[in-house]
Amino acid sequence: MNKPIRTPINAQQVADRAGVSRSAVSRTFTEGASVSEATRAKVLRAAAELGYHVNHLARGLTSQQSGIVCLLIGEIATPYQSALLDVVTRRLQAMGKVVMVLNTAGQAEATEAALRQTLNYRADATVVVSGSPRSSLVETCVANGQRVILINRDDLLEGTQQILVDSAGAAAEALMMLRRAGCDRIAVVSSTAGTPSIVAREVSFSVAAAQAGVDVQLCRFGPTGYATGAETARQLFASAARPDGVFCVTDLLALGFMDAARKEFDRRVPDDLCVIGFDDIAQAGWASYELTTFRQPLDTMADHIATILESGGLVAGPINLPAQTVWRRSVRP
């Protein structure tokens, strides 16, 4: 029982059936080409009957526009990343592009291979979502003429386009919120991942604290995620340092922290402990958490990506977007 896989129809076959030239077929499916209504109709009918579908591989070969946008992303299963993925794929599809997802999880070599795919498939652009790939790899792409869009990465790479969410403003506001709530012992919960966005939030908060003359404890007890948040709470509440206000650089960290603090150390939020997160993932709004956090403007980010692609990449300078404060119940008003 071998595959009776039908070999795909090509333009010539359609042309033959419609009684026109191959060029006519091509023109029918090329936006803005000159075909008479009559032949177009003939071609369309023939194409439908035969089940013809333009071969985008061949098209990309000549037109130098593959229609493919590569998205380099790690930790796809994470709520924030998947939300971004959702928004971006939707937006790009709407403009006729197609998204190739390259999972950068795992070994560095895997990432490197993934990055090469970007070049192999002559992607129209590559969107790099934080994390994984070392700058040098991104540089390779740029050097090979790839249009690269960096999301929440602050590497200063010539020839890339950056879209950043303002962490400094958010961090400063977070500090303010905690202090206004009367928090004395403030900690910032971060991770060992060292991802650009994580680091940015971490230092932004530290800087703001230093300026305000407040001491904060910086915690890095593991990778970015729920488990590390919980572990951090354990470390802090088991030791002398018992914070009454924490800024977590990620919602996931915050949720883990809250859970451990509440279940294992009987802290009440926000009475004994104020918690602030970052990202505004769906879970932050769940009744068990009601986490105060900062929302990343995903739609706006996607819009910018679209604009950059359409404009042919001549947008000047990095694009800085404000994060929106989402007040919920994890901080005393």
Place this chain on the structure above:
Amino acid sequence: MNKPIRTPINAQQVADRAGVSRSAVSRTFTEGASVSEATRAKVLRAAAELGYHVNHLARGLTSQQSGIVCLLIGEIATPYQSALLDVVTRRLQAMGKVVMVLNTAGQAEATEAALRQTLNYRADATVVVSGSPRSSLVETCVANGQRVILINRDDLLEGTQQILVDSAGAAAEALMMLRRAGCDRIAVVSSTAGTPSIVAREVSFSVAAAQAGVDVQLCRFGPTGYATGAETARQLFASAARPDGVFCVTDLLALGFMDAARKEFDRRVPDDLCVIGFDDIAQAGWASYELTTFRQPLDTMADHIATILESGGLVAGPINLPAQTVWRRSVRP
């Protein structure tokens, strides 16, 4: 400041530089082709110096193997879907394929367009993850010679390969668990989505209940998700029906249900209320929930996808995988 985008290097240029024929270059980058070590080295050096990357579009054109696998998926931002996406992309990348994600969210026309891309890019295969696309659309793909792999969809389509997680067994066990816990008033929380997997779980549970002679209330108050779970709890606890045991066809529904039941109706889990979910998303294991649920064997599913691709699609019949019971604290033992 226009883009000085370098036009990509092609095999001819590499050949010229290395002083060999273009075929030699092609062979160097083709697995299992015959090239002497000497020329291979020359070619590799030249390629590296020039920054050559095989054009996979052109390669796919001749070899009839684009190396692209399309993944049709809706609700990407959902924990289960994104987890699946993560596992599948990883697995496929490891075997040298590349994943094109087609987001089927939104209008039916968008889905249709997405599905066409599968044909346009001559994907080696299309993986359809539940939900969105109507059977007829999938049929179109099959008719056009696409290799189609259906995940958790029970449409009986000639020429497709199915991978299913056994919902009947899980549902039966769920019922058993609730009854053993002494639950009298049992409800099954489903959604209006009507997705094949959802429906399967729903009817499996109902059938099991009927066989056991137990009455269960079937609830469908909205789309599959946290909010609907919460809403369902509100409806049930505000009315006369006050279940003491519920089977939710999705973890997300379960978590929403638990939250509303606890916060708004003071139910204690598992003392007053036993809850069972399905999928075992990450959040189910969080300290706030500790949801008893059924885990889908994502890795195994990915393995099967890989196998199907490698075998050229001659695996016989649907593949049925058992769901693994994950005991946590939301059900009395």
Place this chain on the structure above:
DNA sequence: CCATCTTTTGGAATGCTGTGCAAATTTGCA
């Protein structure tokens, strides 16, 4: 009805790589 201007059409070239085939080279062995 003819000359002129548009629009449409087909032919041929282009983009890039994989591969069958025959020629050329290297290797193996006596």
Place this chain on the structure above:
DNA sequence: TGCAAATTTGCACAGCATTCCAAAAGATGG
């Protein structure tokens, strides 16, 4: 060293669609 066998190499073609160009057809105006 000489000959058969095994590799390696280059040529040319295939694969599919886009696009320039010139020719054909149609439209417009006098």
